[in-house]
Amino acid sequence: MLRTSLFTQVAVALLLGVLVGKMWPDVGTAVQWISDGFIRLIKTMIAPLVFCVVVTGIAKAGDMKAFGRIGVKALIWFEVASTLALVLGLVAANLTSPGAGMNVDPSTLNPDAIDAKTGGGELASTSGFILESLPTSFVGAFADNAILQVLVLACMTGAALLHLGPKVPAILPAVEQAEAVVFTLVRYVMRLAPLAVFGASASLIGQYGLKVITTYGKLILVCYAVGLLFLGLLAIVLRLLTGISLWQFVRYTRAELLLALGTASSESVMPRMMDKLRKAGCRDDAVGLVLPTGYSFNLDGASIYLSIGTLFIAQAVGVDLSLSQQVTVVLVLMLTSKGMAGVPGSAFLALSATASSLGVIPAGAVALLLGADRIMDSMRVVVNLLGNCVAVFVVSRWEGAFDQSVARRVMSAPDDSALVDSAPVNSAPVDSVPAETAPASDHGKSDNKSDSPVKSGTSVSS
Numbered sequence: 001m002l003r004t005s006l007f008t009q010v011a012v013a014l015l016l017g018v019l020v021g022k023m024w025p026d027v028g029t030a031v032q033w034i035s036d037g038f039i040r041l042i043k044t045m046i047a048p049l050v051f052c053v054v055v056t057g058i059a060k061a062g063d064m065k066a067f068g069r070i071g072v073k074a075l076i077w078f079e080v081a082s083t084l085a086l087v088l089g090l091v092a093a094n095l096t097s098p099g100a101g102m103n104v105d106p107s108t109l110n111p112d113a114i115d116a117k118t119g120g121g122e123l124a125s126t127s128g129f130i131l132e133s134l135p136t137s138f139v140g141a142f143a144d145n146a147i148l149q150v151l152v153l154a155c156m157t158g159a160a161l162l163h164l165g166p167k168v169p170a171i172l173p174a175v176e177q178a179e180a181v182v183f184t185l186v187r188y189v190m191r192l193a194p195l196a197v198f199g200a201s202a203s204l205i206g207q208y209g210l211k212v213i214t215t216y217g218k219l220i221l222v223c224y225a226v227g228l229l230f231l232g233l234l235a236i237v238l239r240l241l242t243g244i245s246l247w248q249f250v251r252y253t254r255a256e257l258l259l260a261l262g263t264a265s266s267e268s269v270m271p272r273m274m275d276k277l278r279k280a281g282c283r284d285d286a287v288g289l290v291l292p293t294g295y296s297f298n299l300d301g302a303s304i305y306l307s308i309g310t311l312f313i314a315q316a317v318g319v320d321l322s323l324s325q326q327v328t329v330v331l332v333l334m335l336t337s338k339g340m341a342g343v344p345g346s347a348f349l350a351l352s353a354t355a356s357s358l359g360v361i362p363a364g365a366v367a368l369l370l371g372a373d374r375i376m377d378s379m380r381v382v383v384n385l386l387g388n389c390v391a392v393f394v395v396s397r398w399e400g401a402f403d404q405s406v407a408r409r410v411m412s413a414p415d416d417s418a419l420v421d422s423a424p425v426n427s428a429p430v431d432s433v434p435a436e437t438a439p440a441s442d443h444g445k446s447d448n449k450s451d452s453p454v455k456s457g458t459s460v461s462s
Helices: 006-023 025-030 032-061 064-096 112-118 126-132 138-143 147-190 193-208 211-215 217-242 246-252 254-263 267-279 284-297 300-316 323-339 346-358 363-399 404-411
Strands: none
Touching: 006 025, 006 193, 006 254, 025 032, 025 193, 032 064, 032 138, 032 147, 032 193, 032 254, 032 267, 032 284, 064 147, 064 217, 064 284, 064 300, 064 323, 064 363, 138 147, 147 267, 147 284, 193 254, 217 246, 217 300, 217 363, 246 254, 246 363, 246 404, 254 267, 254 363, 267 284, 267 363, 284 363, 300 323, 300 346, 300 363, 323 346, 346 363
């Protein structure tokens, strides 16, 4: 009963949180720790889950080259999608001018407010970002919850298993069992989701109130409108390339999306999204690589916010950016937005870096967005999350690692509650995958008799 009503529980908790935050702001602000504790528990599951899913995905695919192709195709998609998001944001900000007429004097702004928000941190350079993606310790990567480092270790481990040949069937079940344990832990922790949403929403309203919406109304409206437009474009692409309806996927993952909204964190639902994408016909290796990598490289919602935010602060202080300067904004944000994940106040760091590169916007002007930043979380989280899920479907289809018939059957079910705790739908025939790529999918028949020693006698459990 608890599992079948997760969406309802989260929705009720969200409304109660808003009510408590509005009526008793001090109480609302004081319960933020509940949401923070929930997110901490979920984060402890992400690294081992990503490791297990990627290792089993590579081993079952039986081809490291296929895994490399998935990675390259994912990066191509990420760059195209995030660039489109940046350009849409700039066009919308030019058309609507959300910061025009504010006539803010930059000297009245406190530049130290940004340091307080970011903790004095900074975004890594390109070389630094690459080095930070490489682990210095096998255990350290898991201890620090460094997902990119865990991905590197998982790829190396999966490649090693492929070279072990006949020894793999004796090792792989242990990894699969560890994966099943992690998914079980996730189900336990998810029972606390309504409490987490209550704490986060009560704290948000208690701390900022509803007046911030009227103060930054035009900026908020523009950001959310562009976010919806971007999702509409993704829906068209998804339908054309995979035959899947984005609306059906939203309905299928409605509880996860509402939880991400309530906690303002897409990480809080990563384990559940990985599970649901696998059950919706996407192969393990595609899900295990594309979704976690997207959390660092494909922040579409953040890209929209950054491009609109840059023009907003320029307009607010009376700076008219030329076309060449706006092109510079896109180029700078294409780089800075890739190193944002996991950095406190990363949006402000990226905006500050962009303002500095232009040389015409006072660095302190970025503080203008402090009041509206938390309200933007909902747009950023939903667009980031759905953008990465669409990326999984598109790349899976592109690689021939997607079962369309399974996806349609799962998403058209009247209620997904029966699927949440069941095994992934990996036993259906692969109708939509080309014949030459079907053996590389673990969505084939359950009595797969492939010549690969990796596939015989193994199955993914969740």
